[in-house]
Amino acid sequence: MxxxxxxxxxxxxxxxxxxxxxxxxxxxxDMEQCPYEAEVSVTLTGSQEIRRLNREFRQIDRETDVLSFPMAAFPAPADYRFLEEETADCFHPETGELMLGDIVISVEKAKEQAEAYGHALKREYAFLIAHSMLHLLGYDHMVPQEVAVMEEKQEAALTALGITR
Structure with missing residues (x-):
């Protein structure tokens, strides 16, 4: 990886x-049973840069905590079957790893949220990565059912690692 x-x-x-x-x-x-070695990029940035990225890529002119830039367009969350048909676009030509995409985290926003929620920065940081990873695997939270699924999966990942509130 x-x-x-x-x-x-x-x-x-x-x-x-x-x-x-x-x-x-x-x-x-592991939880999402990814059958491939994967490649992920994580960038830690500040409020101004994440606001610029949010404006540029989502047309939303405000700061956010995390942005996800998936490389693969999963037809259904964590459904890896389609990847065999799109190998040239989804796999790194030299390593053979599945290129999942990029995660960009505003460290300033993560610190603010950790304080607001009354938990450690480590927990907030881990949460943002888990949340973004689910987006890279095709999950979303546009309707209440999707929100519930993502919340359950995020909490399960952090609990398995002993990173709790």
């Missing part, structure tokens, strides 16, 4: 943010 992490802000954390990202990504992929 290849996980590329870029800390644009050069911020320090009171936990190993690279190890936490790896653990959460692997946990979600």
């Amino acid at each position: 290849t996980i590329q992490i870029e800390n644009e802000q050069g911020l320090s954390f009171d936990f190993d943010y690279e190890a936490v990202a790896r653990q959460v990504i692997e946990q979600v992929l």
